Amino acid sequence: MSGTGRLTTHVLDTANGHPARGLDIDLYRVVDGALTHVRHVTTNDDGRCDAPLLSGADINVGAYELQFQVGEYFRELDGTAATFLDVVPVRFVLSNPDQHYHVPLLVSPFGYSTYRGS
Template sequence: MAETSKAEGGRLTTHVLDTAAGKPAAGLSIELYHLDGQARTHLKTVVTNDDGRCDAPLLAGAEFRTGEYELVFAAGDYLRRQGTKLPEPAFLDHVPIRFGMAEPMHYHVPLLLSPYGYSTYRGS
């Protein structure tokens, strides 16, 4: 079992950019999960604002714990609302990103999204 510890001062943020349209991905739903071995616990659902960001950190203060996490971005729903013609099933309907947070610091996990590709990195 993975050990998680309280980590005051850490925070988790994200930012989604629609690289096909050249704009922030506003209104995109994101699910946050905590991972512990094979267990996957849903922590929250958020929706990006007009800047493609969340209005508050996904985790911060007492909520922040080190450990393994997963963000699942509802890419297909977002792209369909933008009028993007997608095959059924869509190539990228849900985009999962799994990552670890080992220390109480700022973890920024951006997503650069298009209908047929995506990339991420540890931002600042």
Template structure:
């Protein structure tokens, strides 16, 4: 995967069949048994972020966790669920080489999937 090392993401709302606009995303760096917040952002109309979460000098190898605020997103859309299932979807992964990492999320109120994209 060529180009500047960076971390990007996007979110697709599989319930409605379109990008998840306005979803809050937090990026945490993992240190053993604890994490610390290093970036926060919101998805744009394409379900993407306007800039990489990590790039250039901020891109460091190590373990990270993305927190996708799924419950808040569906609540804002007016999706009525008697007993909400997903609130925050955490995805823990490791940046092990200086390359482009893309971590997309496909989500509904009751399920999600992810993969290392390109």
């Protein structure tokens, strides 16, 4: 079942107090525990993606996982390997294809927080 909703994300670098520019994100569909790669994106200067990760006919009911490549982002930012986190996975369920799902990530090299945004 597909709809008119959309899936978006936004990444904020809380360690440095600015949007996480140039952070790679992979979106996967989860079916019976197996991951199928859907899309790869890189955040823009505002820490957002230039287009929704899913929208229209591409958004379907089911489980998904975003994998945020935060270790690579922080290593490239400061040139060191001093990061505890590498890949931050966020698994969630889209239950209504007509809704807007926004998954923000607040991240530092050593911790993160996420929630369903608006």
